[in-house]
Amino acid sequence: MGMDSSPPSASPPPKNEWYTNELTNAGLTPVHFFSHGSTMMLGEKSASADYWRKCGAEALERNIKGVVIMGAHWDCLGDKIQVATNPQPAKSPVAYVDPDKYVNYKLNPDLPTAQRCIDMLTQEGFNADGNASFDWIHDVYLILIHMFPNGCPPTTIISMNARYDPHYHMKVGATLRPLRKDNYLLIGTGGAVHNLYRNLWAPMLRFRDNFAQETPPEEWALEFRQAVEDVILKTSGPQLRRAMTRLMKHPRFRDAHATDDHFMAAMFVAGATGDVEDLGASAVMPAEDWELTNMCNSQFTLGAWSKGITA
Ligand SMILES: [Fe+2]
Numbered sequence: 001m002g003m004d005s006s007p008p009s010a011s012p013p014p015k016n017e018w019y020t021n022e023l024t025n026a027g028l029t030p031v032h033f034f035s036h037g038s039t040m041m042l043g044e045k046s047a048s049a050d051y052w053r054k055c056g057a058e059a060l061e062r063n064i065k066g067v068v069i070m071g072a073h074w075d076c077l078g079d080k081i082q083v084a085t086n087p088q089p090a091k092s093p094v095a096y097v098d099p100d101k102y103v104n105y106k107l108n109p110d111l112p113t114a115q116r117c118i119d120m121l122t123q124e125g126f127n128a129d130g131n132a133s134f135d136w137i138h139d140v141y142l143i144l145i146h147m148f149p150n151g152c153p154p155t156t157i158i159s160m161n162a163r164y165d166p167h168y169h170m171k172v173g174a175t176l177r178p179l180r181k182d183n184y185l186l187i188g189t190g191g192a193v194h195n196l197y198r199n200l201w202a203p204m205l206r207f208r209d210n211f212a213q214e215t216p217p218e219e220w221a222l223e224f225r226q227a228v229e230d231v232i233l234k235t236s237g238p239q240l241r242r243a244m245t246r247l248m249k250h251p252r253f254r255d256a257h258a259t260d261d262h263f264m265a266a267m268f269v270a271g272a273t274g275d276v277e278d279l280g281a282s283a284v285m286p287a288e289d290w291e292l293t294n295m296c297n298s299q300f301t302l303g304a305w306s307k308g309i310t311a
Pocket of ligand 1: 139
């Protein structure tokens with residue numbers, strides 16, 4: 001018996017199909033990873049704020065059903081995760097911001113979608129339930145006010161889990177990813193480089209100047225900021241999930257994040273945009289603001305609106 005020279009029976013995967021964004025991303029909403037920075041980002045003009053407003057306008061043009069957002073200031077103990085179900089949430093107050101910038105902004109909790117998220121998470125094995133007394137925090141409403149200055153769309157807040165397991169939060173994003181096919185806008189709000197212990201606070205405390213940059217950012221901040229940009233802009237699909245979770249093992253991670261809370265939303269975003277179906281999806285970083293010398297507020301969008309869909 002000679003060598004079998006017949007071609008393999010299984011046909012090879014269609015060349016380049018996975019990498020053709022038009023094919024893989026049709027009908028999937030983009031997902032944002034926003035760095036909300038300090039509370040002063042709520043009241044000050046910035047490139048980030050301009051970009052947030054643009055993203056909000058685009059989302060409204062596409063007639064989104066609502067926003068589903070994970071922040072950086074609400075976590076649950078044990079193995080629990082919660083979804084905000086307070087029908088009339090108050091806002092946690094913030095310092096260094098004129099109250100006129102936020103006190104009268106009307107929040108719009110989306111209770112039906114909250115229940116839908118609880119059901120999706122429970123079905124996937126999460127210990128998930130609603131929290132009917134949770135008040136909203138600036139990590140979320142700072143972003144909403146900039147994105148949607150004329151009115152808040154129906155919004156659902158997903159908590160973090162206080163064990164800060166990157167794979168857990170990635171799975172939360174993966175579980176809620178199907179909402180992208182139903183015209184929901186998923187957002188993670190945290191920070192690319194966000195270590196409050198290593199910020200230089202004096203210009204903000206003395207002069208209300210959060211953008212003062214008397215010295216360059218320190219090496220560890222530049223290094224980790226670059227690592228985050230590289231992962232988000234240069235990987236996609238399951239590779240994005242692996243690379244994003246691995247960032248928490250980066251030698252500069254603990255310098256860039258004294259606590260894990262402001263990086264969990266990045267895991268959520270990787271879960272929501274890191275399916276095989278997302279291979280080759282576009283990713284952009286259209287805006288960035290350094291604050292307090294060492295805090296890097298990078299703004300990312302993963303995926304893009306399908307050209308064929310209009311409101
Ligand atoms: Fe924060």
